[in-house]
Amino acid sequence: MKLSNRLDILLYCHDGRGIGHAGRSVAIGMAVRRLFPACKVLLVTGSPYIESLRAGSELDWLKLPGYETTVQNGISKGVDGKSNFPDKELGTIRAQQLQDIINLYRPKLVLADHSPTGKHKELLPALQASQQYSTSWFLGVRGIVGKVRQVHSTLSRKTFAQYYRGLLWYGDSTILGSSHIHEVAHTFNTKVETAGYVSRMREIMALEGGEDHRKKIYAGTIALPWFDEHGFTLIRSLYQALSQLGSQYGKWVVFHPPVHSHHPFKRNLQQLAELNNTTTRHFGAEYLPTLAQSRMAIIHGGYNSLTDVLYCQVPALVLLREMQDNEQQNHLELLTCNGQELLTPVHTSAFSGPFFAEKIHEMLTSPYRPPVIPVDLAGAEHAARYLVDTISKNLQ
Secondary structure, three states: OOOOOOOOEEEEEOOOOOOHHHHHHHHHHHHHHHHOOOOOEEEEEOOOOHHHHOOOOOOEEEEOOOOEEEEEOOEEEEEOOOOOOOHHHHHHHHHHHHHHHHHHHOOOEEEEEOOOOOOOOOOHHHHHHHHHHOOEEEEEEEOOOOOOHHHHOHHHHHHHHHHEEEEEEEOOHHHHOOHHHHHHHHHHOOOEEEOOOEOHHHHHHHHOOOOOOOOOOEEEEEEOOOOOOOHHHHHHHHHHHHHHHOOOOOOEEEEEOOOOOOOOOHHHHHHHHOOOOEEEEEOOOOHHHHHHOEEEEEEEOOHHHHHHHHHHOOOEEEEEOOOOOOHHHHHHHHHHHOOOOOEEEEEHHHOOHHHHHHHHHHHHHOOOOOOOOOOOOEHHHHHHHHHHHHHHHHHO
């Protein structure tokens, strides 16, 4: 690549409850730094998890004040962020920050995750400012987008048509079929570049030179990235199940976000930690190696969580949020119908101690079942090569 004093690639992802957007963006940034070490790349996000997600890689980032959301009755709603600014005000503040970042770094290319406008239209001033620098904008979307207002709105389609040059799809058509690609192509009236599933775990393994952490030393990993309206029932059910099972299968590790002393689930998490067969930890760099060394997992059905267990080939009970658009349910159904038999869906209505005890026993005593159809998990590397190739062609 020909070098200049401009930023080569800026990655932007908005943030909320989970780490799906941040995880994909981090993985792609890691792939760029690994494959093209001279490339100037910077990640911009409000996610508080980047330090642990980047896993010691050379990827650098700028932290914006973060959005926060809550889910009630299957509807995601914005709430005040940790800076105590209301949701919409944060959008205005971040819009000015992003515009300033564009003017300062003058990126040759920007890859935005999920939404052409950002969560609260915060990308609009940056898009306008970037025109004077001939910046190429690309959008990246997960395999099944779901009915997301910020993606499918008239404003999003108009914004894409006016400012964006292309779209990357983080899915695998051998698993998901072609209908989702066609839907995205139709929504934005553009050609879609298929990258494959973006797996941060795959990038971490590449960063470590292929070092294998997959020796099974734990009974299971339980990932609780957030607490929704079903959180109390879930934690109580897991406590009952692990108490009943005892130490016959080995140790369990429960990962959860930090909770303050007055958090409603603080005592429930302490009870889990007091079990002889259970350890509780905050999410961090330990999560993926622990998952890889586990005989099974209990996870939520988000994009990142699924790609993690698919890469590690760990059988998993997948907890499905009852969201109105059924994105996670539809995604999991396609995965399980197309060879990913290690994934077992669990709906919130099934949460109980006896249910989890039975399912855990069944999963830990069943023989290993390799996938019938392998999933393309090289999306981060494919995306990195595509973006750098685009910059190189623009310089010719």
